[in-house]
Structures are given as C-alpha cells and as structure tokens.
Amino acid sequence: MTEREDKDVSEGIVRVVVDHQKCLHPNDLYRDLQLSGVRAVQFIPLMERDETGCLTAESVTSEDWGRFLNSVFDIWVREDINRVSIPLFDQTLNRWCGLKGQTERQSLSSLSARCQGCSLSQFYRGDCPAQCDGDREGGLCAGYQAFFDHSSPHMRVMRDLLKQHRSPMELMAMLR
Template structure:
C-alpha cells in the first residue's frame, strides 16, 4: 500500500513554474518539485485547473525533504482548492554512497508528515476527501489484501516479523537500502502505529454497519 502499484503515466504540474498541462478523466494530476509554501497567488494556473475541472480533483503529490516540513499547510492548500483524492508520494533518491540524497524525504520526516495529515483528515475531512495511504490502511484493517506489487521474499527476517509488515510489505524495492529494509521504514512504522487506534475504531464502526465518519464527532467531543 506504500505506492508500489503500476500507475499509468500522468501529466505533471511543476510547482516551480507556471506549467500545468491538460489531462483526461482517467488520469490524476501528478504534482512534483517544490511544494513548499504554495499558494493561489504564486501558482494561479494550478488553482485554475483544480477549480475548473472535476478531473483535476485527483492529485498525486511528490513529497520531498522541504515540503515534508509543512504537511498541514500542503494538505489544507489542496483541500481548499477542491481536491477529493490525494496520494502523497515520497521522494526517495540514493547517492553513490548509499545514503539518501539531500532532496529526499527522511524516514522520520515522512512518518511525521503522514501523522500530521492524518490528524487533520480524521478530525475534519472523513467522507469528503480520500487519502490513498489511509484508504489502504483501513482496507487492510478490514481484512482485505494489500494492494501492492512488491516481492517480500528478499526482505530480512526483521521486516517479515515486524508488527506493521502486513501494511507496508517492505515498501517498494526501489526504496530499499543496503540492509534490505525500506529507507522509510521508521516513518511507516510510526504512522501505522500511531493511526492504529483510529483505524480499529473505524473498522469496528463498519462491522456494526455504521459510518466511520462517526469517529470525527467522537474525536471532537474528546478535545
């Protein structure tokens, strides 16, 4: 569920310029480069695309090290522009030494990013916006198989014995480092552990044929 599925080629918005291409109803919009500090004033063509076309409401957003520092700002920005589906894709690039590149999101930062977005979504936007990682995690809590095309046979025993392995399945092979583990292992473990109580509550509500949206009201009352 960590983004290893085979995806069709997507048109791409480059946030460092005004380029924003046309796309069809079957495509989602991939947004990359520096999403740090985006706003409608500095990127009017992105705002116009999102507001004018229902097809633009499905977004894939690449998260690098800089943009990972403003998770709630980025989430709110695209939410307020009318996005209804968000998939956050971590930028993971390795150097010749095997270490992550300076632009890559670090594992702890990736986990903190997902947790911060989840905290907003679970309290304000369930039923309004779908977030890929959250959808997939809930489906696994409900007993459905993980939708990921990765080979877990080459993973170290530490991964296969991990309590969150059923959710990440070792992540994409392209994200794995010399140890055989995902470069983002600590981040995913943090997110899946943190979100577990909320996911269990949503699963139980669905078992009772109730809406998981009820959790939002419970969380608001507990504040």
Template sequence: MGIPFYRKAVEFQQRYCGGKTIVNTFQTNGILINDDWATFFREHDFLVGVSIDGDAALHDEWRVTRSGKPTHEKVENAVRCLAQHDVEFNTLTVVNRTNMHHPVQVYRYLKSIGSRYMQFIPLVERCGENGLAQPQDKHIAMTPWSVDSLQFGQFLNAVFDIWIREDIGDIGIQLFEQTLAAWCGLPPQVCVFAPTCGSAFAMEMNGDVYNCDHFVYPQFKLGNIHQKTLRQMNQGEQNRQFGSDKQRSMAQECHRCQWKFACYGGCPKHRFLPSASGATNHNYLCAGYQAFFSHTATAMSAMRTLYEKGISPAEIKSIFV
C-alpha cells in the same frame, strides 16, 4: 504525443473492447493542460491525476522547467481548467526534503484547490558517482532531496489528525484507506503494501514491458508487446519470480513486526538498509511507516469496529469533533 494520439487510442479501445468497460486514467505534471485537453478528458470520462507538491513556495523548490523556471502557476491553472470543464481529478504529492516539514500547509492547500482524493508519495532516491543507483547497488548515499523516513511518518500523522476530524468521508487519502483496508482484512489496494508484487507493469513507448515502474531496468524487462501478449508476460516464470521475491526477501524484522499485516515490508525498491541478519533488505521507510501505523492504531481499530457493525467508518469523525 498530443490529443490526436489519445483520441486514436480511445477509438481502438471502443473498436476492440468487445463489450468490456474500459476506464482511462492520465497522470500529468499539468503544465500543458488547456481547454482542448480538458474537453477531451471530459468527453471520454478520463480521471486525471495532477502532480502538485503544495503551494508555490513548496512546489517550485524542486518542480521547475529545464531552464529553471517555476511551474506552480501553470499547474494551478491546469487544476482550475479541469474543474471548469467538470473533469474528475485527484492530486499526487511527492513528499520530499522540503515539504516534509509542512504537512498542514500542504494539506490545507490541496483542499483549497479542490482536491478530493490525494496520494502522498515518499521521494526516495539514491545517487552514486555515475548517477542514480541501480536496485542491486548497496551502500549508496541518499540524494539531498529525498524525504527523511521518520519525518515522512510525522508528515502522515499530522495530515491524518486533521483528516479524521474534519474530512473523512469527504476526502479520500490513498494511504489512509489502504491502512484501514488492511485492518479490516480487505485485499490490498496498493501494490506497495501487498504480500507479493507483479501486478503493476510498466510499458515504454516502444512496447517494452517491465515488471514495475520502479524497476525499469534491463534485468526486469519481461518482453515487448509486439512479440508477447500481456497474458503471456503476466503468467511467465520471470513475473511469478518477481512477485514472490517480495515475500521471500523480506527482512527478519518485518516477520516479527506487529504491523506486518499492513505493510509486508513495503516496496522492494526501498529495501536497501542493513537488517538484523546483515542482509541489505530493510526498508528505508520503516521508521516512518512504524510511526504512522502506531499513531493511527486506535482510530483504525475503532473504524474497523464500525465497519464490522455495518456502519460507515466515516462516522468516527463525530468521536473526534
């Protein structure tokens, strides 16, 4: 699907929006971005997310072409092209078994290419004899490229320590902002840390709609956009059940955890470790999340106090200088 497809999509939006404001975002690995794409994005005010996992040594460890060729140079050129055309972009970094050991290097690099909003996504994949595991599969080995749970927390802690001293207020980091929102009693910005699921559909090219992009499996298909409206699928019993299952299936440890308000058991896709009850519903990333929430608690509490006084939480930077 090239530019003509998306240009037609924008035309349909403008024709049928009925006065509503539509915001378009576009996630890409960047390898095909050129001046034509950048011009289109700028013309229609697209926000572009670029997947990049660090500098060349870190990025090219896993992000290669089908023929095994590195992709970092193309991605960096894409970022440069977007910046030259004044296209708003952010970065999505998958934290994996390689770059999890280099948090400072990753963060400094992302700053150097002009990223002002960052997402750090943990790579958690399991692999059985017949390929990647299904959600219901238990006792399946982790892939060798998956992030270690505790190491993920330590990665976040190292980035947080730099960010709060140097860049808070200038650079946004999704997980840090989400955690502060939880401390301040604000609605969750990320479905992973919401009490319930069911608000982040995934749609395939043929119109099939699924509960979530982490659950694109037959048993989680809600229907097809050619037969049902999104409203019907959203309000249907299957989606309500999917949403409430997150809370209902939470591990016993989560209900007792002091960080429940910030985590709510994390993403159900990652709940496959044995819990105290014997059920396999404990989140694989629990150790990392707990390390992060504990490490940042003092700063989060201080920022909440600033927020409650009507002062920007970014003012905390002066305390850490």
C-alpha cells in the same frame, strides 16, 4: 511524472511528491489541497540518492515521513474521512478490516528477516508501502511504523464502526 515534479493530476487523483521542505509544513500543504477542492491525493516521498548512494538533502528521511503522515492524518481523521481519499489511509483501513490490497501478498519466507519480524507483516506481508533499498531494508520503515502506531487507535474505531454497518465518518464527530 518524474520524481522532481511537484504535482501530477491523472485519473482523478492528485499525486504530490513530498520532499524535505514539504515535510516541514505538512499542515499548510494539506490545507492548500483542501482549499483547492482535491478529493483524492497520493503523497509520494522523494528519495533520491547521489552518486555515492547517500540520500540527497532534498530527500525525505524516515523520521520526516512519519511526522508528515501523522500530521496529515490528524487533520484528515477529524475533517475528511470519506471526503478525501488518501490511498495509504484507505489501504491501511482496508487491512484493519481484513481486506487484501490490490497486489498479491508475498509469502513470509520471501521477505527479509527484518520484514518477517515487523509487527506490521500481518497487514502488509511484502506489500508494505515502505520503499526498500537494494538490501531490502526499508528506507522509510521507521516513518511508516510511526504512522501505523499513531493511526491504529483511530483505525480500530473505524473498523469497529464498519463492522456495525455504520459510517467511519462518525469518528469525526467523536473527535470534536
């Protein structure tokens, strides 16, 4: 799949490239995926640079990305926990539960000063989903931070439910 393709389905997961336009209508996009019966979806932010190194107009800004993730999460947490797998949401919950991701964590000393000072380094330690540019500065850090801040109360509840050997799906009933 190239960055410009809209959707790719492989290994049972739908991969959706999210551009600036899709960020304007996250609820419509997610509802369309629900209606089509998607059970696993990965959202991939489009970040293309022009010849001068600036993001193109079609690219996602950090603020757009944060709003997009928060909007999708708000639907998912009320309707689709354990029904639709979204890797970022699954990985974030795993981190809240103390589980490592699929990749090895980096030592804090190998991270940029900005990453070392990030409140999320305890969870991600260089395995952060933020896309970094050549200076190791996260192009989407503020958007991910907005998502992590927004989702943390719900992640805490799901973590606590799992610790009690209960289903995180119970949160959906609590939010009704």
